[in-house]
Amino acid sequence: MDYRFRFGALAPYTDEILEGMLLTLQLSVLTILIGFTVGVVAAAMRTSSAKPLRWIASVYVETIRNTPLLVQLFIVFFGLPSLGLRLTAGEAALIGLSINLGAYTCEIVRAGIPSIPKSQLEAGYSLGLSRLQVFRHVVLFQALKAIYPSLSSQFVLLMLATSVVSAISANELFHVASFIDSRTFRSFEVYSVITLGYLVLTILFRVTFAAIYWFVFARRPAR
């Protein structure tokens, strides 16, 4: 082995790497906001009493969960233009990732709804609360608390998955890696440093989610 590692070759690109981390962070947060909304709506549809709604939501969830994200992105970015819908790489990435996250969120949210004992709903009604009040004061908080751990780890997985959108040349941290690679030809150094850059983001995400949990859920007494 006569390879000499030169991590120093990356030093001039510190700004690009930091900017890439910021872009990944932005893309992740935007996707989480949109994907979570999509997921909640899909979960509402999947548990609704109208059969067509349930059916549409199931087809959506099963299709997305059983095909790779990369192929989904290819369909959105390369496939949709032939139907006349032309998107930039960034838009395609955001749409593809949000649709993907929505399907996973749907399943998590759906699992959280039955976690609340029926007797609590009955207790709420017997205290004269309206349906909305029961949902707001009894169901929502407890359901969120129950699904919070799986939801937050799904969000971390999503952040890591954003690296895949570099395949459709959307700009984020992994795209920065291929840019630096093409300038320096220090492939191993570039990709190992960038990969560890994601580890920093993962830790950042986990700490933030733990802090949110502590402030929102842990400090309040059990209800």
Next chain:
Amino acid sequence: MIREFGPDEIAYLVFAARWTILLTAASLVFGSIIGLALAILRIMPFRPANLLALAYVNLIQGTPLLGQLFVFFFGLSILGLDVGAWPAAVTAFSLYAGAFLAEIWRGSLQSVPKTQWEASASLALTYVQRLRYVIVPQALRISLPPTVGFVVQLVKNTSLAALIGFVELTRAGQIINAATYAPLKVYLTVAAIYFVICFSLSMASQRLERKLHVAR
């Protein structure tokens, strides 16, 4: 000349899926060995071993698979090994599968009641015997549905090997797309093939879960 996207192209894609399956199978075999070793390291009553396995799992689960794939693709050649995409992909996916399987199996091992450990210890079984005859057989049935569920993840994730140039289903789709220039048809076909593989596995996982749950 642009080719039509016809039956020949569909057949090519279907046959390319065997590389997806082969890559999944190879990674699963090596990943299981790594995962089992890590799961045991995680639960054995020896703190440094627990921490070592935990660090490994966190490193793999805290970084993107795509990054791991590139690191091994370029890293193996530095070590002077053959630089094919296949060994790099198998290495990366095995190490990745190892970390996830380790967590699934650790959970299963720990969900076996503590009294089982105590009972087998009081029968004077050694640590290895306790694992082999009492704990693992019980943990196995608990772990089966989530393990099959993880295989679905693995099948989907092998699509990333296309990005280091390994010709499996997704890469075959890119090749056909370059020849036919019918991206929507090509990638929908690719997605459909993945769906058939993954959906049958998902169904199997759900059926196993119901079956094993009732039996308990």
